[in-house]
Amino acid sequence: MKPKSEQELADAVKASAAKGTRLQIRGGGSRVGLGHGVTGELLDTTGLKGVSLYEPGALTIVAAAGTPLETIEKTLAKEGQRLPFEPMDHRALYGTNGKSTIGGVVAANISGPRRIQAGACRDSLIGVRFVDGDGTIIKNGGRVMKNVTGYDLVKLMAGSHGTLGVLTEVAFKVLPMPEAGATVVVEGLDNEKAGAAMSTALTAPYDVNGAAHLPASADQSARTCIRVEGFDGSVKYRSGQLKELLGSFGDVSIEAEQARCAKLWQQIRDAEAVAAGEGDIWRVSVKPSDGAKLAVLLGDKAQLQFDWGGGLVWVCVPEGTDVRASMNGIDGHATLIRSSEPTAKQLGVFQPEPAPLAKISAGLRSRFDPHGILNPGRMG
Amino acid sequence: MEMPVPDQGVLERKASIVARLEQLLPGEAVISDPNETRAYECDALTAYRCQPLAVVLPGTTEEVAACLKICHEEGVPVVPRGAGTSLAGGSLPTADSIIIGVSRMNAVLETDYDNRFIRVETGRTNLSVTGAVEQNEFFYAPDPSSQLACAIAGNIAMNSGGAHCLKYGVTTNNLMGVRMVTMEGEIVDIGGAHLDAGIYDLLGVICGSEGQLGIVTEATLRILRKPEGARPVLLGFDRSEVAGACVADIIKAGVLPVAIEFMDRPCIRATEDFAHAGYPDVEALLIVEVEGSEAEIVEQLDKIKTIARKHDPAELRESASAEESAAIWKGRKAAFGAMGQINDYMCLDGTIPVSQLPLVLRRMEELSKEYGLDVANVFHAGDGNLHPLILFDANKPGDLETCEAMGAEILKLCVEVGGCLTGEHGVGVEKRDLMLTQYNEGDLEAQVRVKDVFDAKWLLNPAKVFPLITTRTRREAA
Numbered sequence: 110m111k112p113k114s115e116q117e118l119a120d121a122v123k124a125s126a127a128k129g130t131r132l133q134i135r136g137g138g139s140r141v142g143l144g145h146g147v148t149g150e151l152l153d154t155t156g157l158k159g160v161s162l163y164e165p166g167a168l169t170i171v172a173a174a175g176t177p178l179e180t181i182e183k184t185l186a187k188e189g190q191r192l193p194f195e196p197m198d199h200r201a202l203y204g205t206n207g208k209s210t211i212g213g214v215v216a217a218n219i220s221g222p223r224r225i226q227a228g229a230c231r232d233s234l235i236g237v238r239f240v241d242g243d244g245t246i247i248k249n250g251g252r253v254m255k256n257v258t259g260y261d262l263v264k265l266m267a268g269s270h271g272t273l274g275v276l277t278e279v280a281f282k283v284l285p286m287p288e289a290g291a292t293v294v295v296e297g298l299d300n301e302k303a304g305a306a307m308s309t310a311l312t313a314p315y316d317v318n319g320a321a322h323l324p325a326s327a328d329q330s331a332r333t334c335i336r337v338e339g340f341d342g343s344v345k346y347r348s349g350q351l352k353e354l355l356g357s358f359g360d361v362s363i364e365a366e367q368a369r370c371a372k373l374w375q376q377i378r379d380a381e382a383v384a385a386g387e388g389d390i391w392r393v394s395v396k397p398s399d400g401a402k403l404a405v406l407l408g409d410k411a412q413l414q415f416d417w418g419g420g421l422v423w424v425c426v427p428e429g430t431d432v433r434a435s436m437n438g439i440d441g442h443a444t445l446i447r448s449s450e451p452t453a454k455q456l457g458v459f460q461p462e463p464a465p466l467a468k469i470s471a472g473l474r475s476r477f478d479p480h481g482i483l484n485p486g487r488m489g
Numbered sequence: 490m491e492m493p494v495p496d497q498g499v500l501e502r503k504a505s506i507v508a509r510l511e512q513l514l515p516g517e518a519v520i521s522d523p524n525e526t527r528a529y530e531c532d533a534l535t536a537y538r539c540q541p542l543a544v545v546l547p548g549t550t551e552e553v554a555a556c557l558k559i560c561h562e563e564g565v566p567v568v569p570r571g572a573g574t575s576l577a578g579g580s581l582p583t584a585d586s587i588i589i590g591v592s593r594m595n596a597v598l599e600t601d602y603d604n605r606f607i608r609v610e611t612g613r614t615n616l617s618v619t620g621a622v623e624q625n626e627f628f629y630a631p632d633p634s635s636q637l638a639c640a641i642a643g644n645i646a647m648n649s650g651g652a653h654c655l656k657y658g659v660t661t662n663n664l665m666g667v668r669m670v671t672m673e674g675e676i677v678d679i680g681g682a683h684l685d686a687g688i689y690d691l692l693g694v695i696c697g698s699e700g701q702l703g704i705v706t707e708a709t710l711r712i713l714r715k716p717e718g719a720r721p722v723l724l725g726f727d728r729s730e731v732a733g734a735c736v737a738d739i740i741k742a743g744v745l746p747v748a749i750e751f752m753d754r755p756c757i758r759a760t761e762d763f764a765h766a767g768y769p770d771v772e773a774l775l776i777v778e779v780e781g782s783e784a785e786i787v788e789q790l791d792k793i794k795t796i797a798r799k800h801d802p803a804e805l806r807e808s809a810s811a812e813e814s815a816a817i818w819k820g821r822k823a824a825f826g827a828m829g830q831i832n833d834y835m836c837l838d839g840t841i842p843v844s845q846l847p848l849v850l851r852r853m854e855e856l857s858k859e860y861g862l863d864v865a866n867v868f869h870a871g872d873g874n875l876h877p878l879i880l881f882d883a884n885k886p887g888d889l890e891t892c893e894a895m896g897a898e899i900l901k902l903c904v905e906v907g908g909c910l911t912g913e914h915g916v917g918v919e920k921r922d923l924m925l926t927q928y929n930e931g932d933l934e935a936q937v938r939v940k941d942v943f944d945a946k947w948l949l950n951p952a953k954v955f956p957l958i959t960t961r962t963r964r965e966a967a
Contacts, residue, residue, distance in 0.1 A: 134551070166874070167843045168736030172702060218685065229685055231693060232662045247935045248928070253840040255659065255912035257648045257697050258920075258927055259954060260936040264693020268686060285743035308603045314626070314714045316781075338780040340743075340792075343785040396682035397604050420604075420684055442687030459685035465677045472687050472942035477935070488688060 110151040115173075115238065115246060115277040117250040118157065122275060123244025125150070126480045134271040134484050135372050136175060136210030143204040144270050144487040145215060145458055146450055154212055157277055160184050162252065162355040169252050171236070174212025181211050185283055193284045194230045195221030195378055202384040202447060212276040218268030221378040222336070224309070225417045226318035227284065227312070231267035236280035239273075242478030247274065254282040265473070271484040273477040287350055289337035291348040292319070292373060295358050296331040298399040300324060303333040306358045306396060307418040310335045313354055315347040321377045322415040333358075336374060382414040388423035389448040391432045393422040395441035406435040431456050457489050490537050491576075492952050493964065495585035497622060499542065499565050507543050508561055510587070513555050518593070520544040526918055529570070529588050531684060533635075534578040541568065541582035546590045550668055550676055550706040551879065553589060553781035557704065558674030560587055566670070569700035571640030572614065576836055577917025578623030579699055583951055589704060591642045597621045598707065606665055606682050608709045610625035611642035615649075618710060627712045633913065634825065639790055646707050655714070656747045656780075659913065661696040666709035669695060669702075674946045681709055691806055693817060698949040701916055702943040716780035721817045722790055724797050725771035725804030729753060733846035735800045736870045739777065740843075744792050749871035750776040750821050753850070756828070756865035756878070757798035757820070763827035766820030769804040775870065776821055777824045824867045825878075832880040834865075835892050839903030840912035843873045851959035853877060854904055860895040862888075874912035875903070901926050916954045933959050 112118035125132055131149030133140070157175040164170075165188040172181055178196065185191050196219040200206060212218075215237070227233070236250035249262035266274060284465060295306055303322035310317050319336030325331075335355070337347045344365075352361045364370055376382070383390055399489040400419030404411070412425040424432055429452050433443045442460035445453055462470060477483075496663065496928045499506070507521045520526055521543040530538040542565070547553045560567050566586040573580055594610035595617075601607070602625055609618060615636040618629040633639055641648070650659040666680030680692045695702055725731040734750055752760070752774045753775070761768055766773060773917055779789040789887035790807060796806055808814040820827075828834050841849050850866070868876045877899055881892040900910050900920065904927045910920045924933060933955060940947070947960070947967040 164842065164844055166741050168740060169842065177572045188741070218690070220685075223845060228658060228662050231685075231690060232658060241935065244929050245935075248914065248932050249928075249935070251828045251907070251909050253842055253873050253908050253912070255650055255654065255869070255872045256577045256909045257650075257659075257913055257915050258911050259924065259933070260939055261648070261661065261693055262935060262939070264690045264696075265939070267693070268690050273689075285740070285745060288743065311605060312602055312714050314717050316716075340785070340788050343781060346784055347784055375583060394683045394685055396601075399683075400495075409555045440681050441683040442685075444687070450911060462688055463677070464676050465671070465693065466679065466688075469691060469942055473939065474688060476938040 110150065111164035111360045113156040115157065115347055116329045118275060118277060119240045119244050119246050121152065122242070125482050126242060129480060129482065131482050131485050134445040136213035136274055137177065139205050139209040140199045140203065140206055140213060140217060142447060143199065145453055145489055146335040147484050147487050149485070152275065154275065155210060158194050161278070165190060166253070169280065170283055171252055171278065172211055173278055174210065176211050178211050187287065190283045191286045193223060193227035193233050195223040196230060197221050197378050198347050201379050201381060202390065204463030207385040215267050215276055215279050216269065216271050218445055221477045222374055222416050225320060226316065231264050232338060233281045234263050234267050234279060235282050237263050237266050237276060239276045241274045242483050244482055250280065252280045254420065261280055270487045272474055273483070275483065283330055289344040290336060290342050290367065290370050291363055293335040293348050293351045293355060294362050294364055295355050296360045298322070298333050298359055299331070300404045302358060302397060303331065303415065304401040304419040306333050306355055307335070307380055309354060310351055311418045313351065315351055317440040319374060320418040322392050322419070323377070323382050324413055326382070334373060377416060379415070379418040380414055380423040383412050383423045383425040388425050388427050389430060389452060390446045391424040391426065391443050393424060393432060393443040395420055395422065395439055395443060399439045399441065403436065403439055406437060407432065428452060433460065439445040459489055491957060492539065492583055493957065495583060495844060496527050496564070499585040502563070504541055506565060506622060509559050510543065510545055510556060511528065513559070514545060514547060514552055517549065518546045529582060532573040532575040532578060532580045534576055534581065534917065537578055537581055537918060539582050539584055539898060541586045541588045542584065544588040546593050548593050553706055554670045554674045554676050554681050554705055556589055556668050556904045557672055560948065561673050561946065563741035564946065564948070566948050567739050568950055569642070569646070569704045569944055571612065571643030571646070572638050574635045574639040575643060575647065575915065575917055577915045577919040579643070579915050579917040581918050581955060583920060591640065591704070591706060594706060601682065602627065604817045605712055606709050607712050608707060609641060611638050611705050611735065615639050615641060622712050626715045627945055628715050629710055630663050631660045641708050642705055645696050646698065646700045647710060647863055647913070647915035650874065652748045652750060652869060655749065655869070656745055657891065661693060663711045664696050664708060665707045665711055667695060668707035670758055671703045672946065676786035686876040687847050687848045699917065699953050701940055702956060718815070719778055720786050720790065720808050721776050721814055722773040722780040722793060722808065723804065723806040723817045724777065724802050725769040726773045726800065727771060730847035731800050732775055735775065735797055738796045739793055740871065742792060742796055744789055746777045746779050746871065748776070748778045749869070751866065751868050752821065752824065753866040755863060756824055756867045759831055759865060760820040760827045763830050764820050764823035766816055768820050771803045776817055786812065788877040798804060823869070828865055830876050830878070831853065832868070833883040834878040834880050835896055837875065837877045837879070837896050837899055838914040839900045839908055840872070840874045840913045841903050841906050841964045843870065844945060849875070849902060849906060853899060856895055856898055862892055862895055873908065897923060920955055921954060922956050937963065
């Protein structure tokens with residue numbers, strides 16, 4: 110089914126709840142493969158589309174959940190603005206070709222390299238409307254960027270993969286597009302030195318908004334990339350300072366050509382260094398200094414990409430490898446992003462929670478989806 | 490203010506409940522003498538007071554857990570308390586409640602500059618978090634006006650903001666992890682030095698839940714390297730609308746100042762009498778602050794001045810030294826104190842879309858005439874978070890009630906134009922009964938479900954956030 114309005118969608122969910130029909134919720138389908146497979150009637154959200162409010166002077170945009178991400182980005186670009194959190198495009202990784210919807214981005218809390226400075230999707234999200242498993246329309250938050258009125262279900266909905274409700278409308282705080290950007294590149298560092306270099310950059314007063322490390326590959330030496338954005342003069346100054354600061358780590362250069370910079374960070378954002386690999390793909394969030402330690406524990410068989418100053422490790426390993434089993438003494442969470450269904454079943458896609466938290470999560474699920482019809486089993 | 494009828498059974502068992510707590514904690518950590526519990530009868534919303542059954546001040550997370558276990562077994566309501574600076578009555582006790590205060594728990598547990606976080610016990614004050622890292626040129630970004638006194642525990646409970654959140658976000662954007670004790674006395678760790686949640690974003694729900702889902706005893710907070718410098722510019726305008734338009738133009742131009750503060754004429758005059766900051770006598774005044782290296786500051790201020798000049802400002806004063814910067818901020822920082830000097834006041838906290846500023850300011854003037862009480866405005870203009878101060882005389886019978894009625898009208902106006910009841914202070918008891926102007930019953934029901942999951946017996950921080958009528962059946966069933 111493909112409802113054309115929020116009310117139609119609510120009615121459809123209500124009818125499904127009455128019959129106990131399980132629903133498989135889908136936006137553009139660009140992330141089919143993320144989370145456990147779900148069987149059920151298809152609930153296509155792309156009938157809900159359009160930007161309902163955009164006030165550039167208030168840095169606010171509100172759109173129906175099925176609106177293509179591309180439409181949002183184009184609308185913002187016309188006014189020289191953008192989504193702060195740089196959402197990743199999963200199509201290369203999954204080999205899909207659908208158009209990502211803004212609701213899908215929220216449902217999976219998709220962020221990119223700028224997460225370290227501008228926050229995740231959930232940090233820019235200021236309001237939601239959704240339909241719960243009973244078919245009730247619920248709103249939380251709103252369209253203003255400071256709002257502590259009642260509990261923050263906005264955050265709860267971000268990253269809940271449709272298991273607590275079907276998003277119908279989302280509101281964001283947006284930011285101005287910078288006038289300029291530059292990337293400081295250090296060549297030839299091993300993972301540990303790269304971690305130290307990224308930490309040095311991130312603890313300097315230069316407002317770094319991207320810090321990634323691409324280990325050496327067959328045709329390219331290792332690159333550690335540090336990004337700054339802003340007004341032209343400021344970018345020149347900060348990239349210059351960073352070049353000097355990182356000089357002791359290795360050969361440093363500044364890439365200031367906009368198209369090349371954009372391409373580089375798109376590759377990092379979309380984890381292209383591992384997406385092309387054969388095998389299972391994991392996304393591991395750790396304390397930044399644990400990134401290089403994890404690499405050592407995983408050994409030579411793993412292909413890696415580091416983002417978030419080392420705190421986000423993309424891992425490609427031979428099929429069936431349990432990356433969590435290698436995280437000895439390393440805190441964080443590992444998500445199995447791409448694998449065969451049997452491997453996903455065996456290892457679990459999401460990091461298992463300790464019992465008291467698992468009880469809370471199950472409690473939330475049973476209250477927001479009492480009939481168990483919303484993407485049942487998606488999160489395990 | 491309607492409060493739930495105290496549980497007679499609990500009141501009668503006071504002696505045995507206190508005895509159980511005293512067995513658990515060192516002597517001075519349990520306070521049950523009414524002469525001493527009086528200090529805890531209210532927070533910064535002093536119009537409402539109620540003595541609790543007792544107060545406990547545990548020294549460790551384990552002690553908090555043991556206290557909660559007892560309260561859970563005994564069916565005793567618990568009111569968590571940080572530093573008691575809530576302006577919304579967020580830690581107002583009920584007569585049958587035990588206050589669990591975290592003020593003795595204020596240690597720094599871990600500081601990690603390389604990974605840019607600090608782990609603290611939540612009784613620590615906001616300003617002293619920055620105090621613990623500033624020797625290394627780092628800071629903790631959220632900066633509520635009460636930061637000298639308020640505790641991180643309360644900041645997390647209310648998801649506090651501050652003047653600089655236009656750039657750095659509010660508490661929830663800077664909170665990476667918590668250690669929390671559930672009402673059942675279970676200790677859980679959520680988040681940590683890594684980013685984002687593995688499954689549901691429980692951290693995001695706990696932050697801003699006003700102490701109703703658990704007691705947070707430890708917090709992992711993001712710390713940032715201080716910028717090289719910062720400098721404000723002061724802009725004066727003859728009309729508030731023009732000041733509002735100037736704010737929108739600055740933001741649209743791609744400049745993201747760390748702060749844009751707004752003061753109106755009543756506030757400027759009161760502040761001048763008190764602090765003598767040398768402010769111009771204008772209808773509206775903006776303080777816009779930017780950060781960075783010297784060259785970056787100049788670059789941003791040039792853009793701001795160019796935009797401001799298009800709006801024909803009555804005053805444009807750029808700071809040329811640290812002293813001048815301090816002078817520009819002096820009045821703003823003294824504003825609340827200045828108002829307190831001349832009057833009793835009630836500080837509101839609604840947020841509006843910034844485009845609605847002229848309309849809202851005009852409506853507030855009309856309401857001021859209608860109710861016969863003056864309003865002064867000082868607020869964070871960049872994000873639309875208003876702080877209208879309604880001036881009244883606490884000694885004049887009926888004045889408080891008039892003030893509250895007018896406050897409610899202003900908050901309803903904020904909701905009407907697309908905003909919300911509270912931007913950074915929280916709902917507490919103060920705005921509890923206005924919740925249905927912003928949310929319908931279904932919206933509130935969804936929030937209440939979360940409470941059911943975390944606190945099935947409905948014992949944590951009773952009578953806050955939700956109108957009593959919407960939760961009555963649940964409280965009685967629990």
